[in-house]
Amino acid sequence: MNDKKQDQKIQTPRGMRDILPEDQDYFYRIENVCRKMAREYWYNKIDTPIVEKADIFKRTSPYSEVVQKQMYNFKSRGNRELVLRPEGTASIARAYIEHGMKAWPKPVKLWYMGPFFRYEKPQAGRYRQHHQYGFEIFGQKDAVLDAQTILLFYNLLQELHLENVVVEINSIGLPDMRKKYEKELVKYIKKEGFDLCPDCQKRLKSNPLRILDCKEDGCSRVREGAPQIVDYLSSKSKKHFEEVLELLDYLEIPYSLNPYLVRGLDYYTRTVFEFIVQNEDDEDGAGLSLLGGGRYDNLIETLGGESTPAVGGAGGVERLIEAMQNQSVHPSYDQKPDIFIASLGSLAKKKAMKLYERFRQKRVRPVESMGKGSLKSQLKRADQLGVKYTIIIGRKEALDDKVTLRTMSTGRQKIVKESRILSVVKNRL
Numbered sequence: 345m346n347d348k349k350q351d352q353k354i355q356t357p358r359g360m361r362d363i364l365p366e367d368q369d370y371f372y373r374i375e376n377v378c379r380k381m382a383r384e385y386w387y388n389k390i391d392t393p394i395v396e397k398a399d400i401f402k403r404t405s406p407y408s409e410v411v412q413k414q415m416y417n418f419k420s421r422g423n424r425e426l427v428l429r430p431e432g433t434a435s436i437a438r439a440y441i442e443h444g445m446k447a448w449p450k451p452v453k454l455w456y457m458g459p460f461f462r463y464e465k466p467q468a469g470r471y472r473q474h475h476q477y478g479f480e481i482f483g484q485k486d487a488v489l490d491a492q493t494i495l496l497f498y499n500l501l502q503e504l505h506l507e508n509v510v511v512e513i514n515s516i517g518l519p520d521m522r523k524k525y526e527k528e529l530v531k532y533i534k535k536e537g538f539d540l541c542p543d544c545q546k547r548l549k550s551n552p553l554r555i556l557d558c559k560e561d562g563c564s565r566v567r568e569g570a571p572q573i574v575d576y577l578s579s580k581s582k583k584h585f586e587e588v589l590e591l592l593d594y595l596e597i598p599y600s601l602n603p604y605l606v607r608g609l610d611y612y613t614r615t616v617f618e619f620i621v622q623n624e625d626d627e628d629g630a631g632l633s634l635l636g637g638g639r640y641d642n643l644i645e646t647l648g649g650e651s652t653p654a655v656g657g658a659g660g661v662e663r664l665i666e667a668m669q670n671q672s673v674h675p676s677y678d679q680k681p682d683i684f685i686a687s688l689g690s691l692a693k694k695k696a697m698k699l700y701e702r703f704r705q706k707r708v709r710p711v712e713s714m715g716k717g718s719l720k721s722q723l724k725r726a727d728q729l730g731v732k733y734t735i736i737i738g739r740k741e742a743l744d745d746k747v748t749l750r751t752m753s754t755g756r757q758k759i760v761k762e763s764r765i766l767s768v769v770k771n772r773l
């Protein structure tokens with residue numbers, strides 16, 4: 345199809361997708377697990393606008409691909425440069441300063457979930473509009489918080505029953521020592537005469553660290569023998585990194601040291617991490633980066649705020665869904681209904697509807713299929729759903745204000761007064 349025809353076709357812009365009903369369950373499940381983590385680790389939710397001033401990202405990650413090549417920028421009517429946000433951390437740092445959160449009790453813990461935009465070449469796991477969930481902590485520099493951030497993400501994936509995930513970790517120290525390391529790296533690359541891609545040729549001057557992250561053939565060879573950044577850490581940074589690793593050992597979180605993990609954004613200091621999921625069908629075995637993050641102690645200052653240590657991470661919802669689907673993880677894995685309500689006849693149906701509401705209000709999760717005609721087909725549905733108990737309201741029971749409670753595993757049935765059924769079921773569950 346030629347470009348003109350392509351443009352005229354009524355469809356989503358390239359790299360952007362509708363979220364159809366079949367994917368909504370996954371979104372809902374992931375959001376629920378994020379909410380659970382937020383509740384258990386005491387994070388508060390924050391939503392920032394989808395449109396931000398371009399400057400926020402240009403100042404905080406000036407050399408990154410995300411800012412240099414992937415921003416959706418446009419001019420407002422007042423001629424200001426705005427962007428569709430490409431990532432969340434800089435926006436939240438902006439909000440931290442704007443709302444005087446430095447006066448809030450420390451640490452300030454914030455989480456978010458929403459759409460982000462990057463003008464990338466669309467491919468599996470890379471969309472121009474994607475969604476991220478993220479967790480950030482401001483105001484404390486202790487290594488405990490780096491470890492707890494990793495623990496939170498580890499638990500989040502455990503909660504979703506995901507397997508084959510590896511936590512990769514590294515420390516990239518502070519800007520001063522990083523400059524020294526970058527000099528050595530450039531020296532090494534020049535000495536060995538690697539065949540770098542055009543982007544990495546430019547990075548040799550602007551951002552040599554990112555060469556370590558390039559997937560092009562010639563560039564990936566650099567990693568085979570390049571000096572390692574951990575050998576250049578100051579004693580304080582080294583101690584911080586050791587503490588994080590000791591805590592991960594203590595918490596029994598399996599991790600793998602990756603001396604060449606550098607991350608794509610420029611604001612990181614010291615700890616950086618990524619969670620990689622392996623897909624058994626994947627031929628190159630590189631895995632997919634599910635989420636990433638690290639410490640970013642200088643970010644708030646870069647945006648004009650008071651020096652504030654911070655650590656956090658974020659993951660892509662679409663990538664998580666892809667991993668769940670590859671591993672056949674059902675989105676409603678532990679959202680099984682508690683009880684099935686079967687009914688026969690119009691009075692029974694009315695009573696079943698009312699009972700359904702009574703259970704729902706008391707947080708017992710009922711399910712029904714009143715649209716199905718015969719009792720047999722309703723019980724078949726109850727079996728498929730794997731509920732422990734079914735309540736049957738037949739014509740006679742409806743007239744007598746009674747119901748039958750059936751234990752699905754044994755088939756044993758018991759008549760119970762309608763007014764008592766809620767407490768009987770609650771006691772049994």
Ligand code: HAM
Pocket residue numbers: 430431432433434462464469470471472473474475476478479480608609633634635636637638640655656657658659660661662663
């Ligand atoms: P990031 O690694 O650039 O980090 O993005 C976070 C996650 O978003 C990635 O691990 C990936 O799962 C997902 N992601 C990124 N780009 C795309 C895309 N084009 N399509 C689908 N998924 C994508 C950040 O953005 C940092 N703000 C993370 C952070 C939070 N660091 C500290 N706190």
